[in-house]
Amino acid sequence: MDKQRRKFLKIAGAAALAGISAPVVVKLTSSPALASSTGHGETPAHAAPADAHAATGHGVEEAPTGVRLGMLIDMRKLYGHPELLEKLAAVCHKVHNVPEIDGAKSEIKWLWDVPFENAFPEHSAYHASAITKENNYLVLCNQCDEPPCVRVCPTKATFKMPTTGVVAMDYHRCIGCRFCMMGCPYGARSFNWMDPRPYIKEYNADFPTRMRGVVEKCNFCSERLALGLEPACVEAVKDIGAIVFGDLNDPNSEIRRRLDQDHTIQRKPSLGTKPSVFYIV
Amino acid sequence: MIEKVLKGNSNYWMWLAFLTAFIAVGAICYLRQFLFGMYLTGMGRDLSWGLYISQFTFLVGVAAGGLMLVLPYYIHNYKIFGRLTILGEFLAISALIMCLMFIMADIGQPLRGLNMILHPTPNSMLFWDMVVLLGYLTLNVICGWVILTAERKQVKPPKWVYIFVYVSIPFAVSIHTVTAMLYCGLPGRHFWLSAITAPRFLASAFAAGPALIVIACLIMKRVAHFDAGKEAINKLTTIIMYAAIINAFFVCLEFFVGYYSNIPGHKYALQYLFFGLEHNGHVYNNLVPFMWSSTLLCFGGLGLFAYMKISKVNTDLLVGIGCAMIFIALWLDKGLGFVMGGLAVNPLHEIVEYYPTANEIGITLGIWATGLLLVTVLYKIAVGVEHEVEA
DSSP: OHHHHHHHHHHHHHHHHHHHHHHHHHHHHHSTTTOSTTOTTSOHHHHHHHHHHHHTTTTOOOOOOSOOEEEEEEGGGTTTOHHHHHHHHHHHHHHTTOOOOOSTTTOOOSEEEEEHHHHOTTSOOTTOOHHHHHOEEEEEOOOOSSOHHHHHOSSSOEEEOTTTOOEEEOTTTOOOOOHHHHHOTTOOOEEOOSOOGGGOSSOOTTSOOOOTTOEEOOOTTHHHHTTTOOOHHHHHTGGGTOEEEEETTOTTSHHHHHHHHSOOBOSSGGGSOOOSEEEEO | OGGGGGOOOHHHHHHHHHHHHHHHHHHHHHHHHHHHOGGGSSOOSSSOOOHHHHHHHHHHHHHHHTHHHHHHHHTSOOGGGGGTHHHHHHHHHHHHHHHHHHHHHHOSOGGGTTHHHHSOOTTOHHHHHHHHHHHHHHHHHHHHHHHHHHHHTTSOOOTHHHHHHHHHHHHHHHHHHHHHHHHHTOTTOTTTOOTTHHHHHHHHHHHHHHHHHHHHHHHHHHHSOOOOOHHHHHHHHHHHHHHHHHHHHHHHHHHHHHHHHTOHHHHHHHHHHHTOEEETTEEEOTTHHHHHHHHHHHHHHHHHHHHHHHHOOOOHHHHHHHHHHHHHHHIIIIIIIHHHHHHSBOTTSOBOOOOOOHHHHHHHHHHHHHHHHHHHHHHHHHHHHHHHHHO
16 A cells, blocks of 8 residues: 555656656757757758857857947047046036045046056056056946846846846845945946935936945936937037947947947956947047 | 753853943944944945955855864764764854854845845855855754754754755855855956865865864863863864865965966955055055964964974863964955955056954954854853763
8 A cells, every 4th residue: 555655656746747847848949959850051040150159259249139339439539638538527427416425435436537557457558658648548337248247246236228238227226235346347336335415516306316325337328318318428528529329239320330440449358248338549 | 952051150151241242332333334324434435345245254164164073073974073063063153143244234235135035146146155155054053953952862863954964064165165256256356366266265264163163172171161072172183284284275376376477467466465565656565464474373373283293292272372373364364365455456456455444343343242152152052961961
């Protein structure tokens, strides 16, 4: 009796397991990558990704999908104009209610300028030209295509927006662990060490203020893009065309046209983060 | 068994009162931080992790260190550690609770802590760290309590608990491995971006944890008539020696890679920690004395142990001093140097030094005192049961 019951339970268990896993097995084998029975070369679309994979690392990039917003900063137009760099930071910080807290310890920055060797530590600054030495370079969140900050966030409070490729923040979900600040190799993120509201000089009602204990950074002016406006910094230097903004995945966009024209560099490209901010220096 | 906590001599109560004073100060400091914000700490935009996270990292190691007692006893049937495994498990419980407290002290929005569970994110190592830490805590509570209860009733522990004991062994390794992965998977943090980080953490954990247990045993021998046995202590010091030597070896390998490859990113942190980093005419070197103290204490402790083994001199005092030296050396190395050293050069290649504030140190001491209080209370129970069985 006991033996029979054990046998029955075994069979029932195995059957239940098979029943549960059947859909998974069906799903797995139906995908072209795993199914060996589909035959090779029938659908050229399936063959393409394999080729692209083999070639990555030698300049051939996989076929882009969707929108990936990017920025091209033409530093040549900003050389000798430290007041423009200051204006850009001021505009950005005003639009986004970024508090003005003195001192490097607790300050919050979305867009700011630093010397070449700080912005591009992987590029040589040895015997740099006078222009390189004398000018500061704009730095901001690179809105990476492979963002380490998103990878490390334990609550998905920072995430890549599927529609634009922008790395966004949910200030209401952030627990303030600051792991994203550790992950970011560009120092683009700031933490609200204190209540930021008393330090906001001019309050902009169109953008939310933040609370103490959360991380923030440049958001490529997603709130302005939603209204059909350009990012505040792009608009601020529109007259000299120092910053070009657009879809990196659209071969006909202005930014792609400009990227085709000139040699550009990115910050710390060797880390594989695929920054979406480009510089002409 | 809990009633044993409530019976003790005046020294016991004095010690608890002493710890409670620190806990009270820590609680007030934390209240200040909770109400006014984390600008009360020495952390800032560039050095955004500090004392809390480094203590957390070190204490995960202390928790994992209990493995060096559990593994020989349960896997290799090394009977001499029979009376000590419970101490390893109870130390792990206290260390893990300290870890969780340090994490809570470190996050900017502690009331949102549950977001880690409400929005589980498998790609984040912090999520996995929470999983393994809570898992290891649960395993130790189950194993420790069930085995101690069985001992009290003088019966064999139930068979099912051995499943948890065996599972706890890989878990002990995993807690420190995943904690190392918090650091070693970050692009652009060259000092941490080293595959040897996890093995190095484990090596230092397997020295620091047992060292603390030996010190606790020596203290309890004097104040609670609990004798772990000479052979057990001897074997533990051998384990501590090997683990500390392996840790030192790993540190030397880091030096080789940094200095022989001559890649600045790999050298900066070591240079900052051991020699001071010069930048624009200013030398940044506030951790240099700590790191050299760590080096001297580590080799001093190893030398002392070696002397004791060779000359067969074996006094409790010397063993205690040796263990304390190794423990402090590893605390300076991992509880201070590892985190601060890795952050001294920020992503924009500016150099920033870290000075913890009084408030921050108050919280840190408060959490350490809480942990020590927990250890005291748990060991009191363990030793009480031991005496009860003997009587």
